Amino acid sequence: MANIAKGSDGSELVATSDKRLSGKELGTAVVTTDSFENPGLPPHRQRVTDTDPRRLARAARIVAWLFYLSIAGSLFTIFAYMFFPIEDGDTTSLRLSTLYIGLGSAFALLAIGIAAVHWGKAVMADKEGVDERHPVRGTPATRERAIEIFKEADEESGFSRRTVIRNGMIGAFIAFPLPAIALFRGLAPMEVDPNNELKHTFWKEGLRLTRDPTGVAIKASDLTIGSSVHVIPEGLAELPEHEKLDAKAKAAVLLVRLKPEDLNWTSDKRKSWSYDGIVAYSKICTHVGCPVALYEQQTHHLLCPCHQSQFDISNECAVIFGPAARPLPQLPITVDAEGYLVALSDFEEPVGPSFWEREK
Template identity: 50%
Template sequence: MSDLTKSEHVTPPGASDPLSVGERELDRFPNPGLPEHKHRLSDESEAGSKRVERQIVILFVLSLLASIGGVVGYFAFPVGVTLGSVQASTLSIGLGLGVGMLGIGIAAVHWAKALMSDVEQVDERHAQRSDDATRAAAVQALKDGADDSRIARRPVLKGALVSAVAVAPLAFVVPLVGNLGGDWNVSKFRYTMWGPGVRLARDPDGGLIRPEQVTIGSVWHVIPDGLLGSEHMLEEKAKAVVLMVRMNPTELTEAPERADWSWDGIVAYSKVCTHVGCPVALYEQQTHHLLCPCHQSTFDVSDGAKVVFGPAKRALPQLPITVDDEGYLVARSDFTEMVGPSTWERERYTDLPVSDEEKAH
């Protein structure tokens, strides 16, 4: 048969297309069959089955204890008191969630592999919709499978499963619900520790900064002088943290009303992203772009920290700076707008005069 004849050969609908193998013609490949079924230890003895059941119960109990531990950790280590309490709270909740879910997952896999039926089943090809008798048989097979898992005859195992699954979500539901009753006074974000004459200090050691120390292209993480050791250090740092950059003054594009907000090419902007509040700290020296690692919002530091890419809708608030009589970098004032993400009430707290009495509240 020529190549052309072969390519034009068409098998009539409903007829088998024989495959020539030497002098034989086969309608189909031979069925290789199934390998010999290997029984598991839990199949061969009741003692082995009980041992596996105990292992699964232990895994569910560990999950249960871990989930409870996460909830206890939430109450035992209040967030915001000290840095150590934040770390302890995060660790306890994270371990509770992780070990709780991991225990359920491992137990479920072990249960499926060691106790549920692993007998090979063969289903021949059939039409997409089976007849009623076959569908009824399929439902019966599912019921038989549930019976074969022996869950009805294993009350301890069933109880451990239900308890672990019921308690596991509490490790993240309780902190979520607890935080819903927190302080929703967004006006607190209008004012920070910055103010006229407050010196810029290095984060985290608190060293004061002179402009000659800041080289072109360098990036400094800055906090207000006096923040370290203060009563509400964590809350105030979350609002006041600043990123400072120095570039060639000729590369700066400044609005007329902000002409005196920088010092010889040194500019300072809030480090809190205006999208959802992540720390913006990835600086690209060649483009002067500042990147938020959470959702890739990108700000142009050379042009008022305006948004050039990403979901953020507002530029980063700028901190006006100057140099005091002793040669240290200081703030001219607080931020002129609320830092952080947008809120429904943000406009109420923007461009308001800052009084000491209001800042105290």
């Protein structure tokens, strides 16, 4: 019975099998002298095309025909390109153009493929070969020479001897990529602090609630019970486009009207953020930021279609299902002198997904 491995303290691992041969390389493997002998390659089985010359000739004909058919397919593709133009605004013409160009080239490709494979399988000589394998490691002589070369190089350069040089080099190699990391700071504007940005939105006191995307202001009387309106702050629609998207990504709000008695409040302050059953909640999910806009008017549930978080509007948008951890932030609203809905202030907490410094 052979040792498999020796621990530093002298203990050793030994095989439990009683039939194994010795050999340190084996590990857990069991190799016995009592195993069967490899019977060698089975006798060669001939194909039909080897025994029947007519079948061989037929196979060869098929291969040739397929190659010619492939040429026809390619030509068809070019014709399809020319004779099935896309007509402006007509999706059927586009459909046909795509279909015929695609079918033609698919046919051409498949014909080549089938021809080549059939050629290889049925027509080419069916001779199995055997290659010998050699261990992946180099021969002992090669390995010795490799070690020698390293030794000589070490000797000649003094790599191990001259530790000061070597350590200096290693240090330099570690240091030289560091400036590149610094350069990446420039990926985002220098003067902006993301923490600050994430904590504020476009909303501020007195901004009217307007419809997405038209920017038409909304009166409280516009909303019947069961209504839901997708809202952006007044002035957002007029922003330059990419500022608009950045602002909208935080400021999008869903406005719904329920019967006032269906709303449960934990504090009078929260209640004062609503107006006669009209409430406005951030549309940006507190999980990873998808727009939570699936409003069920009977159950008063809001559902996020990305990860199925559910929020209960009747209970201050508390999470009732799914991976989100926090309720959707509420936008404090009231009505101005003309009856339009306006924001009382910005959100009192950061909207959207949680981030590390959220509470700071």
